[in-house]
Every structure is written in C-alpha cells, then in structure tokens.
Amino acid sequence: MISTGKIKSVDFYRKIPRDLTEASLSGAGLSIVAALAMMFLFGMELNSYLAFSTSTSVIVDKSSDGDFLRIEFNISFPALSCEFASVDISDVLGTNRLNITKTIRKFSIGPDLKPTGSEFHSGPTLHDIKHGDGDEYAGDGSVSLTARTFEKFTHQHPILVVNFYAPWCYWSNRLKPSWEKAAKIIRERCFILKVILFSSRFYDFSSGTKIDGRILLAKVDCTEEGDLCKRNHIQGYPSIRIFRKGSDVRDDHGHHDHESYYGDRDTDSLVKTMENLVAPIPVEAQKLALEGKSDNGTDNAKRPAPLTGGCRIEGYVRVKKVPGNLVISAHSGAHSFDASQMNMSHVISHFSFGRMITPKVMSDVKRLVPYLGGSHDRLNGRSFINHRDLGANVTIEHYLQIVKSEVITGRNHKLIEEYEYTAHSSLVQGLQVPVAKFHFELSPMQVLITENQKSFSHFITNVCAIIGGVFTVAGIVDSILHNTIRMMRKIELGKNF
Structure with missing residues (x-):
C-alpha cells in the first residue's frame, strides 16, 4: 500500500497556512482588476467561439445539378402581343429551340402592366397552314x-x-x-x-x-x-x-x-x-x-384574340452550361411583321439563374455570409424602354456573366447553390425585326464558401489559458508591488534611525 504521505509529496499545489499569509490593499485591488479582466477576456473568447467564420476558395465548377442551368424570369412587354410572343433558346453547341411553351405562361397586360384577364393560351400547332394552289x-x-x-x-x-x-x-x-x-x-x-x-x-x-x-x-x-x-x-x-x-x-x-x-x-x-x-x-x-x-x-x-397589345411572359427554361442566348421576339411561320413598328421595350420583374431560394434559406445564408445574394437578381425591377429616340428597329440586348457560389456548412452539409451575375445592357439599331436578347455566359470556375467550425476543446484551452495567464501575471505584478513597498518602508525606517 502506498502511504498517504507519499501521495501528498506529488502535490503541485502545496498549501501555505493562512496564518502565514498576509493580505494587502494593493493585492485586493489587483485581484479585482484581474477578475474583471478574466471576465472580459472570457466573454470575448465565447463570442469568437459562437461567431461564424468562413473561408472562400475558387475551384473548377463541380456542380451537382448536371449539365443544365435553369433560368427563371418574369418580364412585361407593353408593346408585344401575346399572340406572337415567342421564347427561343440557342447556344454555341448548335441548340436551337423555338417558341418554347411547356414551361412558359403568357398574360395579356394593359398600359399599367397589370393582367387584363386569365392566362393567354396560344393553342397547339395543328399543321402547316395550307394556302391556295396558285388560283x-x-x-x-x-x-x-x-x-x-x-x-x-x-x-x-x-x-x-x-x-x-x-x-x-x-x-x-x-x-x-x-x-x-x-x-x-x-x-x-x-x-x-x-x-x-x-x-x-x-x-x-x-x-x-x-x-x-x-x-x-x-x-x-x-x-x-x-x-x-x-x-x-x-x-x-x-x-x-x-x-x-x-x-x-x-x-x-x-x-x-x-x-x-x-x-x-x-x-x-x-x-x-x-x-x-x-x-x-x-x-x-x-x-x-x-x-x-x-x-x-x-x-x-x-x-x-388578345385584348391588349402587351404581354407578360413568365416561367423558366433549362439551358446547357455553355454560352448561349435567350431571345424573346415576335415569331410566326405564316405572318409578316413591320420591323419599323415593333417596340421591344420591357420591364423585368424577375430574372435569375438556378432554382428559387426561399426567404428562410436566404436569411440563414445572410447570417453566415452577409455579402452573398446581392447579385443573383441584379435585373429585378429594372425597365428598358425604347422611347423611339434611336428610331425604329431597336433591339435591346443584355450581356450576363454568371458565377456560381456554393455554401458548405461545418458538417459538410450543402446549404445552397446560388448563381450570381453581372449585367450590361444596350440598345442597338439594326435591319432585322427587333428582339429582346439575353446573352449569358457561365464561368467554368465556382466560388466555394466553407464554414470554419471551431472545436470545443480549443475553446476550453483558450479559457484555461486566459484564467491561468491573468492569474499568473496578476500574481507577478502583486509580488513586485509588495516587495517594492516593503523595500521603501525599510529605507524610510533606516533614515529615521
């Protein structure tokens, strides 16, 4: 059996009898200051532990949403009839889809841009229109x-x-x-x-x-x-x-x-x-x-027939992740259009890439990355009006450069995949029938934002360091003050004698 005395010999914290210690006024003041410093530094460390920290890196796009990109939009054309309004898609790989209707809805609108009735249905294309045989x-x-x-x-x-x-x-x-x-x-x-x-x-x-x-x-x-x-x-x-x-x-x-x-x-x-x-x-x-x-x-x-001369077009299309164009124009296989009378002015209520992000999810993202989400709807609420100052045959073009941002939480959980873009618009006069063209180009790189999660053990270590460090430093300062005061008193006593 190991004796109690041998166990006591390894005590790091040997006790001095209270009768042998001496309390001082300077020591009491310094103890209060040390305690306040410990509390302040502990609060700062706790706040740092609870705060979100992220790291940002740029990597080659490794999207999990496949080879296609979703474009959602809601655009009002005050001078384009729903009767002929057509949504077309083309890209550099040769894709050419005309008059997309499956995921698109049209509403006739008045001058105030409000719908004048229920959804406008273009109806199915029955066949090529037959004309007279040269009679x-x-x-x-x-x-x-x-x-x-x-x-x-x-x-x-x-x-x-x-x-x-x-x-x-x-x-x-x-x-x-x-x-x-x-x-x-x-x-x-x-x-x-x-x-x-x-x-x-x-x-x-x-x-x-x-x-x-x-x-x-x-x-x-x-x-x-x-x-x-x-x-x-x-x-x-x-x-x-x-x-x-x-x-x-x-x-x-x-x-x-x-x-x-x-x-x-x-x-x-x-x-x-x-x-x-x-x-x-x-x-x-x-x-x-x-x-x-x-x-x-x-x-x-x-x-x-359309009740008004304007049309609101809303819905979404899926495009390949290569440079391409989304074009809204007047289109028909059996009608002609007077280009000088076409006006493609429009008001964009919504235009975004990728799936819609709910307000709750966006709120969580803002809490983690405050600057994110400011450019995913850059065109929202903007008007592009041709006041005929440039004359007729004016095409309105938008050049959009898209960058994908992906947010990963500390538990390797993907929070969102968001597409932000820059937009540059211009009015161009030409010889063809005017259109509204959205030219998009997706960057091959993506921004990866990862949450840096702090370990609890690191927090405890820092707290112990704060308490031990402040206590030790305060003890050293107190010892210096105490010895200095004693020395000054001895000097005073020597002078008196």
Missing part, C-alpha cells in the same frame, strides 16, 4: 373597311370576319386570292338563296347550311388605316379576326372581344369556316350570335 382571282369579293366604317359594320352584321393585311407582306399576298374568292362565294350564295327562298328558312341545298346576310367578309389595309389596326392590336400580317355582334361587346368603351383565326387559308377551308360560324345562329339576323363549336375540328383553329 388567281383579281376581283374584290370582300368589303374594304376604314376607321369611319368599321364600327358601323361590326354592329350591322351578326358576324364580321376581317382580314387585316399589308400590301407588302408575302403572306398577305398569298392569302389574297383565296380570301377574295371565298368572300365572293359567300356573297353570291347569300344573294341567290335570298331570291329563291326569301320566305323560307334560307337553306343551301348543296351543303345543308343556312346562308344569308348573317356574315360578311371584309379587309383592312393596315398601311392606310394604322390607327385602326393599332386599336385592334394587329402586329402580324395577315391577321384574320372574327367579330360577333352584340354578345361580344364589353362594358368598357364598347370594345369587342373577338377571336383570331389560325386555320388553313385556301378557299375551301375559308368557306367551310364561314359556314360553321353561321350554323348555330338563328336566321333572324337581329338575334345575338350564339356560341357554338363545329364537329369537324375547325374551331381548333380559332382562339380568343
């Missing part, structure tokens, strides 16, 4: 309308079908023979049946369809009647609009809600469409037009 018809079967006569005819006929065209337009000229011939057939059929069956129900024995003065085919030259075409939001030529008397008149300023026709443009298809339009309408021309659908699929080619 020439030099006559004028349709009625030419002007701004002065337009309202008169819309209130006079239960159904008015108008071809808004431009003489210089290739597609308008291809439609013209079929349109005029179809209009002539409808007018002649009406005249003959009215003469023969004036007192009957006006049946067309050849087709079984009732034909009379319930429908009129007309045309408007948009180069001559520019204001009239603007009031009806015509941006592509030719645009065939179907106006219905009575039931389609809205309360605000008597404007007409109407449909656009996107079907085939040969004579037979046009005549068949007109027959289907009047089929559900009573012979009494004064009755209001009734809504109806044909049984041969023709109605698939008729869709509501």
Whole structure:
C-alpha cells in the first residue's frame, strides 16, 4: 500500500497556512482588476467561439445539378402581343429551340402592366397552314373597311370576319386570292338563296347550311388605316379576326372581344369556316350570335384574340452550361411583321439563374455570409424602354456573366447553390425585326464558401489559458508591488534611525 504521505509529496499545489499569509490593499485591488479582466477576456473568447467564420476558395465548377442551368424570369412587354410572343433558346453547341411553351405562361397586360384577364393560351400547332394552289382571282369579293366604317359594320352584321393585311407582306399576298374568292362565294350564295327562298328558312341545298346576310367578309389595309389596326392590336400580317355582334361587346368603351383565326387559308377551308360560324345562329339576323363549336375540328383553329397589345411572359427554361442566348421576339411561320413598328421595350420583374431560394434559406445564408445574394437578381425591377429616340428597329440586348457560389456548412452539409451575375445592357439599331436578347455566359470556375467550425476543446484551452495567464501575471505584478513597498518602508525606517 502506498502511504498517504507519499501521495501528498506529488502535490503541485502545496498549501501555505493562512496564518502565514498576509493580505494587502494593493493585492485586493489587483485581484479585482484581474477578475474583471478574466471576465472580459472570457466573454470575448465565447463570442469568437459562437461567431461564424468562413473561408472562400475558387475551384473548377463541380456542380451537382448536371449539365443544365435553369433560368427563371418574369418580364412585361407593353408593346408585344401575346399572340406572337415567342421564347427561343440557342447556344454555341448548335441548340436551337423555338417558341418554347411547356414551361412558359403568357398574360395579356394593359398600359399599367397589370393582367387584363386569365392566362393567354396560344393553342397547339395543328399543321402547316395550307394556302391556295396558285388560283388567281383579281376581283374584290370582300368589303374594304376604314376607321369611319368599321364600327358601323361590326354592329350591322351578326358576324364580321376581317382580314387585316399589308400590301407588302408575302403572306398577305398569298392569302389574297383565296380570301377574295371565298368572300365572293359567300356573297353570291347569300344573294341567290335570298331570291329563291326569301320566305323560307334560307337553306343551301348543296351543303345543308343556312346562308344569308348573317356574315360578311371584309379587309383592312393596315398601311392606310394604322390607327385602326393599332386599336385592334394587329402586329402580324395577315391577321384574320372574327367579330360577333352584340354578345361580344364589353362594358368598357364598347370594345369587342373577338377571336383570331389560325386555320388553313385556301378557299375551301375559308368557306367551310364561314359556314360553321353561321350554323348555330338563328336566321333572324337581329338575334345575338350564339356560341357554338363545329364537329369537324375547325374551331381548333380559332382562339380568343388578345385584348391588349402587351404581354407578360413568365416561367423558366433549362439551358446547357455553355454560352448561349435567350431571345424573346415576335415569331410566326405564316405572318409578316413591320420591323419599323415593333417596340421591344420591357420591364423585368424577375430574372435569375438556378432554382428559387426561399426567404428562410436566404436569411440563414445572410447570417453566415452577409455579402452573398446581392447579385443573383441584379435585373429585378429594372425597365428598358425604347422611347423611339434611336428610331425604329431597336433591339435591346443584355450581356450576363454568371458565377456560381456554393455554401458548405461545418458538417459538410450543402446549404445552397446560388448563381450570381453581372449585367450590361444596350440598345442597338439594326435591319432585322427587333428582339429582346439575353446573352449569358457561365464561368467554368465556382466560388466555394466553407464554414470554419471551431472545436470545443480549443475553446476550453483558450479559457484555461486566459484564467491561468491573468492569474499568473496578476500574481507577478502583486509580488513586485509588495516587495517594492516593503523595500521603501525599510529605507524610510533606516533614515529615521
């Protein structure tokens, strides 16, 4: 057995009997100062232990989200109709996707940029539009309308079908023979049946369809009647609009809600469409037009026309992580556009790369990295307006350089993957139809931000060092003060004797 005395011999902290110690006023003051210093330094060390610390490095992009990048946007175009608004994607690898619709939504908007109704549906593309087989018809079967006569005819006929065209337009000229011939057939059929069956129900024995003065085919030259075409939001030529008397008149300023026709443009298809339009309408021309659908699929080619000339486009697209372009423009495979009249001014409500980050997650990120997140939505709320100072044919281009930032917490948990970008915009005048172009280029490097987690053992070590260091230093200072005072007293006593 080891004796108690031998155990006591290894005591590092040998005790001095209290009767042999002496308390001093300077020692008491120094002890108070030392205690306060310990408390202050302990608080500073605790705050440093609880604070977040990060390290930043730049590495080659090792993204876990694959080879594609998500672009989310919400952009309003006050002067671009939803009827022709198209979102296109292209890149340096040869990708070329036109008129993306699956992940895109469109809303007609007014001058205040607020939606004027429900979502605008472009409808499925049925097939390539068929035109007449070169059949020439030099006559004028349709009625030419002007701004002065337009309202008169819309209130006079239960159904008015108008071809808004431009003489210089290739597609308008291809439609013209079929349109005029179809209009002539409808007018002649009406005249003959009215003469023969004036007192009957006006049946067309050849087709079984009732034909009379319930429908009129007309045309408007948009180069001559520019204001009239603007009031009806015509941006592509030719645009065939179907106006219905009575039931389609809205309360605000008597404007007409109407449909656009996107079907085939040969004579037979046009005549068949007109027959289907009047089929559900009573012979009494004064009755209001009734809504109806044909049984041969023709109605698939008729869709509501835009109520306003503006469009809000929102949604997302996925692009390859290579330099490319997101282009928003007026696009159609069977319409022409007057480039001098196109205005691609727009207001960006939101434009970002990658998935949306929730406010809660962003709050946690800001707490860890305060400067992060300031450039992931750099274009938000900005307006790019062409006031016609540069003239016509103005394309608005945005050059975006993207850098990915990844935040890793101390437990190797990935907090977020965020894409920040710089943006430089310009207005460029050219010869082509104006567009809004977003040119994006992703950096091959990424910023890696890692949280430096401090160990608890390191914290305890520092606390012990603070306490021991302050205690030791205070003891040394106290010893020096005590010995100095004793020496001064001895000197004083020697002088006195």
